[in-house]
Amino acid sequence: MSDTLYTATSGMILDMKRQEVIARNLAAVNIPGFKREYVLSQEFKNALSTELQDDLNGTTPGEVRVDFTQGNLRNTSRPLDFAIEGDGFFEMTTNDNRTLYTRNGAFFVSSDGKLVTSEGYPVSGESGEIQFSTDDNLATLQVTGDGLLRVRQGADANYMMKEIGKIKISDVGDKNKLVRLSANYFSVADGNMGQIKPQEPEKFKLMNNFLESANSEPVHDMVAMIECQRQFETGQKLLKMLMDQGSAERAAYGA
Incomplete structure (x- = not known):
């Protein structure tokens, strides 16, 4: 028994x-x-x-x-919403200098012009923090597949595209090394930082006006x-x- x-x-x-x-x-x-x-x-x-x-x-x-696994991508018609199609993570730095990783691309522009998360964490670019100027028209914000941000400048007939910076997309070699900190944020222990490297451009496509939905299946979970x-x-x-x-x-x- x-x-x-x-x-x-x-x-x-x-x-x-x-x-x-x-x-x-x-x-x-x-x-x-x-x-x-x-x-x-x-x-x-x-x-x-x-x-x-x-x-x-x-x-x-x-x-x-x-x-x-990737969730469905949904159109939000909001230029500061970003989604990664493919493999990779957005990277940001906290106030206490921790590096975090997420797939949540709902970003904002801070009062000092930085691209930030809802918590105010600066989003990492390939050359540091991404900075906008006060005269940048965010309604015209575009992003290339490899993450280059551009805004339109000038009159309608003679406009040009101004480059802002490139969003950094990071690859994690062994995703089991990621430590979940919250619903959206992950970190990597110091001993596993070798797992992090820039994602190869052919392995992802970055889009704005889109967000990735959660990959949960509510009906299945119920x-x-x-x-x-x-x-x-x-x-x-x-x-x-x-x-x-x-x-x-x-x-x-x-x-």
Whole structure:
């Protein structure tokens, strides 16, 4: 019975972990660039020594991983909204000089003319921070596929395109080295900075007037949540039955 008890308990723990992850995915479904999480399901015995594998067949909560597949791109008609089609991350620097990475390209221009995130973090360009001047017409802002920002200057008949700077798109060699800090921001530990390099231009296309939607699937997640709840309830019933059975056996033997 102890083997069955262990199996039921470890399965319930895994269901609880899945419910936590699904709840986070559902909460972030409207955040641009959000990347859903999932739990690696693995047999607990696979993590045990060979001698113990035949004795236990329960499961244990697996590692929580991030699904970095691209979400759908949606038109926003807002020139300061950017989306990466393909592989790569926007890079920015915090006030305490930390480097962060995100797929959320909802940017703004600060009071001093810098391209920033909603938190005020300056967006990294290939030559440093991206700076606009007060006479730049942001309504005419364009971006090339490789990230070069330009605005239109001059009269309608004689306008020219002024280059502002190029947005830096970074590649992360092993995305499992990214550490999630929030719904949208990731960092890389100092020992893994070698994983970061400029993304190759042929591997992405940058667009403005677009945002990447979260890659969560609300309907799928709701169904999965219901299934997890049912499995957890089944485990509870089995656990109660086993505990009651154990109590009855102890009573029968006068324990």
